[in-house]
Amino acid sequence: IRKNCPFKIDIGAIFNHKPRIHKSIQPGNFRAESKELVFDIDMTDYDDIRTCCSDANICHNCWTFVKIAIKIIDRALSEDFGFSHRLWVYSGRRGVHCWVCDPQARKLSQSARTAIAEYLTLVKGNDQQLKKVSLKQPIHPSINNALSIIDEYIETLVMEQDYLSSEERCNKLVRCLPRRYSEQLQEDWKARNETSWTRWQRMESVLNKDTDDRTCKEVKLQYSYPRLDVNVTKGLNHLLKSPLCVHPKTGRVCVPINLKEIDDFDPFAVPTVSQLCHEFETRTDGKKDYHCTSLAPYMTTFVHFVTSLQSSSSAQRRKSGATSMDF
Numbered sequence: 001i002r003k004n005c006p007f008k009i010d011i012g013a014i015f016n017h018k019p020r021i022h023k024s025i026q027p028g029n030f031r032a033e034s035k036e037l038v039f040d041i042d043m044t045d046y047d048d049i050r051t052c053c054s055d056a057n058i059c060h061n062c063w064t065f066v067k068i069a070i071k072i073i074d075r076a077l078s079e080d081f082g083f084s085h086r087l088w089v090y091s092g093r094r095g096v097h098c099w100v101c102d103p104q105a106r107k108l109s110q111s112a113r114t115a116i117a118e119y120l121t122l123v124k125g126n127d128q129q130l131k132k133v134s135l136k137q138p139i140h141p142s143i144n145n146a147l148s149i150i151d152e153y154i155e156t157l158v159m160e161q162d163y164l165s166s167e168e169r170c171n172k173l174v175r176c177l178p179r180r181y182s183e184q185l186q187e188d189w190k191a192r193n194e195t196s197w198t199r200w201q202r203m204e205s206v207l208n209k210d211t212d213d214r215t216c217k218e219v220k221l222q223y224s225y226p227r228l229d230v231n232v233t234k235g236l237n238h239l240l241k242s243p244l245c246v247h248p249k250t251g252r253v254c255v256p257i258n259l260k261e262i263d264d265f266d267p268f269a270v271p272t273v274s275q276l277c278h279e280f281e282t283r284t285d286g287k288k289d290y291h292c293t294s295l296a297p298y299m300t301t302f303v304h305f306v307t308s309l310q311s312s313s314s315a316q317r318r319k320s321g322a323t324s325m326d327f
């Protein structure tokens, strides 16, 4: 790496032959054998529910969506699928990646990856479709768990995005509700000059009076549930930027996120390459390793992740060695 000095590294699958010789091998015989199970969350996929920014721009308010997404996906990967080795990294610009590195995850076929991506996808439909979440009864426990996470953030989110601050925004929201509610809600909202959160609570109490409790949940999910770029998860041939690369547009390092401190993670405080150079240059003791830079706390998260992965795979090897001794 030092000799070639790449400005960016993408990571893909491990193939059954060396990539260098893939042109001399018949197409069908060059196969991906294993790859981390990866997830990509990108703020551009939230443009239908973001009022603060659009396209490649992000702000602190956008980051609330990311926190909700990380918590929901991470819980499902851990509790529903039993994956232990999950590394979350900030992409350096407008999203996050998750690398699931358990041996079972790395061996998953394309169809299994597709099934997991679909299990985690609730918001469906194109820009023309107004109602994008449709729940079936009984509601799956995983969705109820996601809703509990959303409940921790919903007030912050509704206030930050100011979802019900104008007639236009109110109209947009009622269009994803059954017709029987729209008139009453619009009148209620119009009659009082209230904050988005008070209006939201008013809506929840109206919707919750219904014997069918799905409508209220569907709205909450539509306005906050993670949007995954499923093609990144499905494909074994897809490449993803390596952790610790520098984002070419922002100069920020693609740093691991400590999930224990997820609520304090600030994407705008992540060190840039020029900041790190400056930190090196201004050191008087001449030390030049990451421990003496603002990258240190992120590297602690990374080292902790790698160490735990290494110790579980060597324990696995000892276990399979012991089994063969039994013979």
Ligand SMILES: [Zn+2]
Binding pocket: 050, 052, 053, 057, 058, 059, 060, 061, 062, 063
């Ligand atoms: Zn924003």
